[in-house]
Amino acid sequence: MGVMRIGHVNLKVMDMDAALRHYERVLGLKETHRDADGNVYLKCWDEWDKYSLILTPSDSAGIRHVAYKVERDADLDELKARIEAYGTPAEMLPEGSMPAIGRLLKFNLPSGHEMRLYAHKEFVGTDVGSLNPDPWPDDVRGSAAHWLDHVLLMCEFDPERGVNRVEDNTRFMKTCLDFYLSEQLMVGPGHKLPVATWLFRSSTPHDIAFVGGPRNGLHHIAFFLDDWSDVLKSADVMAKNKVKIDVAPTRHGITRGTTIYFFDPSGNRNETFAGLGYLAQPDRPVTTWTEDEIGRAIFYHSGELNEAFTTVYT
Known part of the structure; x- marks a missing residue:
């Protein structure tokens, strides 16, 4: 039960074109989605969920939120109760609040950083697949970050x-x-x-x-x-x-x-x-x-x- 791993980070960037060149050309990420608000979603070649990085156009740099993936959807309800019992407000966002993702549990750490938890994100698979895969894809770019x-x-x-x-x-x-x-x-x-x-x-x-x-x-x-x-x-x-x-x-x-x-x-x-x-x-x-x-x-x-x-x- 509970948190399994990091899911994604939402960063603020001041020049989207420059940011995309950086994360695609230098780190090797690939764009997987854009939304109506101008956010761009990317993933690494060895990740199977649809995205792990969200770039948001902004006048300043920094982090908007970090999200972690939990094992089961029911974990979100259990963790919400535990967080609220600790004295921290928590909000359950409905499915569809973010692209390709299920319900989200939203709260702030004591430091004020926003954190989100979720159980479901659209599965797209790694760039080498899951059946008899090669060790790395032929078209990987730059540093070829795994995840x-x-x-x-x-x-x-x-x-x-x-x-x-x-x-x-x-x-x-x-x-x-x-x-x-x-x-x-x-x-x-x-x-x-x-x-x-x-x-x-x-x-x-x-x-x-x-x-x-x-x-x-x-x-x-x-x-x-x-x-x-x-x-x-x-x-x-x-x-x-x-x-x-x-x-x-x-x-x-x-x-x-x-x-x-x-x-x-x-x-x-x-x-x-x-x-x-x-x-x-x-x-x-x-x-x-x-x-x-x-x-x-x-x-x-x-x-x-x-x-x-x-x-x-x-």
Whole structure:
């Protein structure tokens, strides 16, 4: 019962044509739908639901909502009751409120980020099919991202005022949605204050993460690649397309994943993330990183944290 995996992210973009060139040419997504409001829907080649990314025309960048898929439609009613009992308002949107999707449970995290849950989305299949499939399609473009992997949300963090939306969101996700904590970064006296957390419902190190900052927002959305060589190829693709690279290819200490960070034309940070890192299981001990090792935790190779990495976001 309950949440299975990430379903889609809805991003705001300021130039739709430029955004589409980026997500199609650089990451390899394909457009699957457009609606009357100008929203464009895309999917990766290895995803079977109709879309995982929605681009919305806007005067600013950032995230509108993130959605996760649950196992059964009845789960939505059970989770709505649990969320409301926690003290958080929740609204059930009828089937058809979004294209190709069933009922939606809509609510806000303690940080204010909008989240939606759903059970049904139109099935279109992967680009290689499900019967005797090839390992990859011949017409894949750019970085050839397999699927939308996770999202990292920035949450207001001000210990002097007693504000820690990282801790609030983490408690909500564990209590209401049965997410498990895989890793945490602790700061302050005795390393007792969580400033960043990574949580999962599938078998990857994280399906969502929260990091403390001066305001709520979006840090990045991540797309999965197979391995380190694909991360390097992804960097080549970005260089060829003159994409603004934020962090060159490296490894995380947290999650053990290999990574490259870059920006779409509106300034939304993307990541191509490779490697399983480890098998996340409910009984796996939580990995804890302390403030004195924050450099290695984020960027294992250099051991140094670029301040802009946690202060520049949409």
